[in-house]
Amino acid sequence: MESLSWVLEGQVATVLIQRPPANALASGLIKEIDAVLDELETNSDVRVILLKGEGRFFSAGADIKEFTTIESGEEFSKLAKKGQDVFERMENFPKPIIAAIHGAALGGGLELAMGCHIRLVSENAKLGLPELQLGLVPGFAGSQRLPKLVGRAKAAEMLLTSDPISGTEAVQWGLANKAYPEDELFDKAKEMADKIAKKSPGAMKAAIELLSYTKDDRFYEGVMRESDLFGEVFVSADAKEGISAFVEKREPHFKG
Numbered sequence: 001m002e003s004l005s006w007v008l009e010g011q012v013a014t015v016l017i018q019r020p021p022a023n024a025l026a027s028g029l030i031k032e033i034d035a036v037l038d039e040l041e042t043n044s045d046v047r048v049i050l051l052k053g054e055g056r057f058f059s060a061g062a063d064i065k066e067f068t069t070i071e072s073g074e075e076f077s078k079l080a081k082k083g084q085d086v087f088e089r090m091e092n093f094p095k096p097i098i099a100a101i102h103g104a105a106l107g108g109g110l111e112l113a114m115g116c117h118i119r120l121v122s123e124n125a126k127l128g129l130p131e132l133q134l135g136l137v138p139g140f141a142g143s144q145r146l147p148k149l150v151g152r153a154k155a156a157e158m159l160l161t162s163d164p165i166s167g168t169e170a171v172q173w174g175l176a177n178k179a180y181p182e183d184e185l186f187d188k189a190k191e192m193a194d195k196i197a198k199k200s201p202g203a204m205k206a207a208i209e210l211l212s213y214t215k216d217d218r219f220y221e222g223v224m225r226e227s228d229l230f231g232e233v234f235v236s237a238d239a240k241e242g243i244s245a246f247v248e249k250r251e252p253h254f255k256g
């Protein structure tokens with residue numbers, strides 16, 4: 001694997017995203033996450049998974065530079081579907097997955113974190129879905145998971161303003177479980193992972209299966225619609241402007 005590694009400490013597998021400078025989720029990295037899940041699922045020494053990012057951020061989202069190489073809306077929708085499937089697999093994964101988020105979890109990075117069962121954050125982390133700043137919409141099920149966690153009004157604010165919230169706010173808003181000073185985050189996350197790892201694997205698997213019944217058919221309809229709209233919006237002139245503006249490090253000017 002190029003951008004992902006994992007190490008077993010006790011019964012906890014710590015998975016590290018290693019794709020400098022921003023741990024951007026290129027399509028290859030999403031496939032690597034899927035492949036790592038295969039390994040972790042069958043390895044009976046692994047009881048709990050702790051996911052974190054190397055460097056300055058957890059993950060700054062899908063790889064915006066890779067977007068410039070995608071030509072059709074269909075291809076873009078396909079990219080979204082792959083991310084949706086992998087993050088859905090994570091949410092239903094038979095072993096608990098904890099995200100330890102420092103720096104930033106933006107766009108696809110936050111969608112990855114929302115696919116985890118528990119989110120621990122640094123107080124100063126930035127969490128958001130800034131896709132509209134690029135002339136896009138979320139594509140990895142964020143449009144459906146975020147309102148379930150924070151409610152529709154706060155999700156609307158986060159989507160429409162593109163402004164991130166801090167780790168401290170994320171806990172107040174129900175998006176994250178606990179916030180810590182950044183230098184304590186990984187130790188605290190490992191402590192929680194070790195505690196959970198002592199539980200019965202069979203009971204943990206059953207508990208996770210039970211949690212999945214809180215999602216209804218509308219969620220899956222919304223996720224399908226999201227990948228369609230992700231592709232439709234991508235072919236607009238505004239999306240081209242938003243993506244170019246990011247690459248050129250300037251403000252976008254959307255004409256509609």
Ligand SMILES: C/C=C/C(=O)SCCNC(=O)CCNC(=O)[C@H](O)C(C)(C)COP(=O)(O)OP(=O)(O)OC[C@H]1O[C@@H](n2cnc3c(N)ncnc32)[C@H](O)[C@@H]1OP(=O)(O)O
Pocket residue numbers: 021022024057060061062063064065080083104106107108109130131134138139140
């Ligand atoms: C379906 C999913 C869709 C999506 O996920 S769309 C993407 C949503 N994410 C975003 O829009 C976040 C974009 N990034 C940012 O807002 C900022 O960056 C940060 C807040 C994460 C960090 O800001 P700062 O500390 O000022 O650093 P910096 O110079 O902007 O970034 C460092 C390097 O990282 C690259 N980078 C950051 N995010 C991404 C990304 N998402 N895809 C590709 N590259 C990214 C930059 O370009 C730059 O690189 P260089 O040093 O070569 O100029």
